[in-house]
Amino acid sequence: MPELDHEHVAIRTGPRSGLPVIVAVHSTALGQAVGGCRVWRYADWRDGLTDALRLSAGMTAKCAVAGLANGGGKTVVAVPEGTELDPGLRRRVLEDVADAVASLDGTYATGPDVGTSPEDMAVIGERTAHVFCRPVEQGGSGDSSPATALGTLAALRAVRHRLHGTPALKGARVSLVGLGSVGLRLAGLLAEEGAELLVSDIDPAKRARARELGATWTSPGEALTAEADILVPAALGGILTGDVVPELRCAAIAGPANNQLAAEPVADLLHERGIVWVPDYVVSAGGAINALAVELRHESPEEARVRVEAIEHTVTELLREAEHRDVTPARAATELARRRLDAARARRPVG
Numbered sequence: 001m002p003e004l005d006h007e008h009v010a011i012r013t014g015p016r017s018g019l020p021v022i023v024a025v026h027s028t029a030l031g032q033a034v035g036g037c038r039v040w041r042y043a044d045w046r047d048g049l050t051d052a053l054r055l056s057a058g059m060t061a062k063c064a065v066a067g068l069a070n071g072g073g074k075t076v077v078a079v080p081e082g083t084e085l086d087p088g089l090r091r092r093v094l095e096d097v098a099d100a101v102a103s104l105d106g107t108y109a110t111g112p113d114v115g116t117s118p119e120d121m122a123v124i125g126e127r128t129a130h131v132f133c134r135p136v137e138q139g140g141s142g143d144s145s146p147a148t149a150l151g152t153l154a155a156l157r158a159v160r161h162r163l164h165g166t167p168a169l170k171g172a173r174v175s176l177v178g179l180g181s182v183g184l185r186l187a188g189l190l191a192e193e194g195a196e197l198l199v200s201d202i203d204p205a206k207r208a209r210a211r212e213l214g215a216t217w218t219s220p221g222e223a224l225t226a227e228a229d230i231l232v233p234a235a236l237g238g239i240l241t242g243d244v245v246p247e248l249r250c251a252a253i254a255g256p257a258n259n260q261l262a263a264e265p266v267a268d269l270l271h272e273r274g275i276v277w278v279p280d281y282v283v284s285a286g287g288a289i290n291a292l293a294v295e296l297r298h299e300s301p302e303e304a305r306v307r308v309e310a311i312e313h314t315v316t317e318l319l320r321e322a323e324h325r326d327v328t329p330a331r332a333a334t335e336l337a338r339r340r341l342d343a344a345r346a347r348r349p350v351g
């Protein structure tokens with residue numbers, strides 16, 4: 001049996017909703033644990049527990065690499081198959097989550113994730129202050145996608161610098177898969193910078209937006225394997241499989257889509273082909289960085305923006321380290337996170 005790697009895991013049947021509410025606090029070594037609240041269907045609640053354990057550990061790495069004074073946590077509400085989450089039950093679920101978060105006395109703060117929205121965070125915020133990404137009208141930072149897009153742009157500058165010795169994206173050939181909340185904003189920023197854009201989405205309605213940006217439209221399959229300087233996955237996860245790697249014709253891959261690798265060894269396959277892959281959790285950190293700065297640290301939007309743009313420096317350092325040691329950027333990122341966590345634990349008084 002693997003060892004429990006988490007500081008605290010709380011599982012309870014929500015007293016109002018009757019549904020399993022799981023809060024996993026992976027680490028507070030760097031500071032308050034943060035991580036979204038996932039409300040999702042599971043055939044077995046234990047699959048929800050597995051997700052909470054995995055995703056909270058991922059948040060620890062994400063915060064550590066981003067240089068945040070935060071650790072990782074996650075909430076999962078495991079909705080059984082066949083249970084309809086009507087507005088009444090939804091509110092009861094959120095109140096149960098709020099009480100679970102409040103009971104942790106500030107060691108963990110939650111935000112939106114798959115199945116929850118800024119409006120849901122407002123409901124949680126009625127019972128606990130340890131919540132972020134509430135709607136702007138309620139003093140929150142609201143939609144995280146503009147900051148995620150800005151952070152991704154910063155990451156692309158670092159990649160461009162690694163490839164061509166300049167952070168300027170003018171003339172860079174960028175192939176973007178997914179024109180959603182983040183992808184569309186990013187495409188706009190890249191168009192402003194003068195990048196040569198190839199874009200795609202499964203939703204044909206996005207084609208008109210591509211035209212407005214002066215971008216070339218293609219199918220998601222073509223975009224994935226197009227000749228490009230940088231491929232930007234901005235749709236769903238699992239896009240980079242062992243079968244796809246030999247077909248790729250890009251020099252680097254950096255995008256916000258979560259869990260891009262179908263399996264971890266794909267990072268090695270990309271490295272063997274000389275394709276620079278920047279871990280998605282490093283590229284997509286802008287939304288979280290902004291929300292935590294504005295809502296939990298009460299910083300100004302300008303201060304938050306500086307932190308988001310610092311992703312350029314983070315990625316530059318990671319790529320430098322990876323190149324210097326001839327390891328994948330994924331490995332360099334994992335090791336950076338471990339070093340920062342070890343240093344924080346060493347500074348911490350015991351007992």
Ligand SMILES: NC(=O)c1ccc[n+]([C@@H]2O[C@H](COP(=O)([O-])OP(=O)(O)OC[C@H]3O[C@@H](n4cnc5c(N)ncnc54)[C@H](O)[C@@H]3O)[C@@H](O)[C@H]2O)c1
Pocket residue numbers: 144145146148177178179180181182183200201202203220234235236237256257258284285287
């Ligand atoms: N929104 C954020 O702040 C944020 C933060 C961190 C990570 N992410 C990740 O970034 C990705 C995009 O997030 P979003 O908020 O823009 O989501 P979104 O749902 O707004 O957009 C996703 C887009 O991808 C398209 N799409 C779906 N499947 C596709 C496919 N097979 N090929 C091409 N296009 C496809 C959809 O039609 C949609 O336009 C997700 O993986 C998300 O988890 C987002």
